[in-house]
Amino acid sequence: MPDTKTEKRLKVQYIDNDELLKKSYAIREEVFIDEQRVAREEEYEFEEESHHFIALDGEEPCGVARWRATDEGVKLERFAVRKAYRGKGIGSLLVQSVLDHIQRHPGATNKKLYLNAQLNALPLYVKFGFRPAGERFMECGIEHQKMEKLLMELTFRVATENDIIEIIKMLSDDKLGSQRERFEEPLPECYTRAFEVISKDPHQELTVAEENGEIVGTFQLSFIQYLTYQGGIRAQIEAVRVKSSHRGKGYGHKIFEYAIDRAKEKGAHLVQLTTDKKRPDALEFYKALGFVASHEGMKLHLGA
Known part of the structure; x- marks a missing residue:
């Protein structure tokens, strides 16, 4: 079982200096060359054209990964975790960090993502949407399986009444949402009435995100005029x-990037949100986006 204290210390950092790069090479040396007996000349290639990442437990390096653009698409490779740190979720953290970086990188949109996975790592990559492609093969004396996925471009548009059912389905698709939403067909009329109010209010924007015509995300922006901050808008x-079915693709980051850009377009000086304390993972996600827990939020439920 993962050590909770260790999880809190873990982070993945993009390598932008020689010191961290040397530390990443040391991990690859330990895992690939010493442990798996990969030939040194096969291990070190395409280094300058790759984007390198290192996982840290506090200040201690514990895992590495990289990605690079190829003629075939975008290749993820050199995922390695030191033996003492395996089973602590570091592999997942590395994959997510690399995917997030690729998602934000110019020129990576609509490119095929692929990797050559060692067989014991197949479940990890399947969790992130990769699927086997072709037959298994030997590489550096180790059996591998090629895995692929397509990194699609998200498009955003204002929600229409026809989108309500998909939006409510997403809102109810977690433990907390299922307790407060009523996803049933036909939908309760309360949702249609609420949509009519939102759609007529120029200070409200209900948006859907689409991948190849399929709704895969949603969010709502409310623009609030204040007297404070010299008449600022939040x-x-x-x-x-x-x-x-589309989580793990970095779409959460994309949605927030779009929402923040939209807030800037509307002249907002501040973006704010609340997050349920029962969702600690969401809190960490928002912190990674730059949000700061600067206030203590309080709510008073007034009943139905």
């Missing part, structure tokens, strides 16, 4: 969801 982000 943008409140609510009801952010990514369809469960």
Whole structure:
């Protein structure tokens, strides 16, 4: 079972200096060359054209990964975790960090993502949407399986009444959402009435994100005019969801990037949100985006 204290210390950092790069090479040396007996000349190639990452437990290096553009698409490779740190979720953290970086990188959109996975790592990559492609093969004396996925471009548009059912389906698709939403067909009329109010209010924007025509995410922006901050406008982000079948693609980051850009376009000086304390993973996600827990939020439920 993963050590909770260790998980809190873990982070993945993009390598932008020689010191970290040398530390990443030391991990690859330990895992690939010493442990798996990969030939040194096969291990070190395409280094300058690659984007390198290192996982740290506090200040202690514990895992590495990289990606690079190829004629075939975008290749993820050199995922390695030191033996003492395996089973602590570091592999997942590395994959997610690399995917997030690729998602934000110019020129990576609509490119095929692929990797050559050692067989014991197949479940990890399947969890992130990769699928086997072709027959298994030997590489550096180790059996591998090629895995592929397509990194699609997200498009955003204002939600229409026809989208309500998909939006409510996403909002109800987690433990907390299932307790407060009523996803049933036909949908309760309360959702249609609420949509009519939102769609007529120029200070409200209900948005859906699409991948190749399929709705895969949603969020709502509310623009609030204040007297404070010299008459400033705040943008409140609510009801952010990514369809469960499309999580792990970095779409959460994309949705927030779009929402923040939209807030800037509307003249907002601040973007704010609330997050349920029962979702500690969401809190860490928002912190990674630059949000700061600067206030203590309080709510008073007034009943139905």
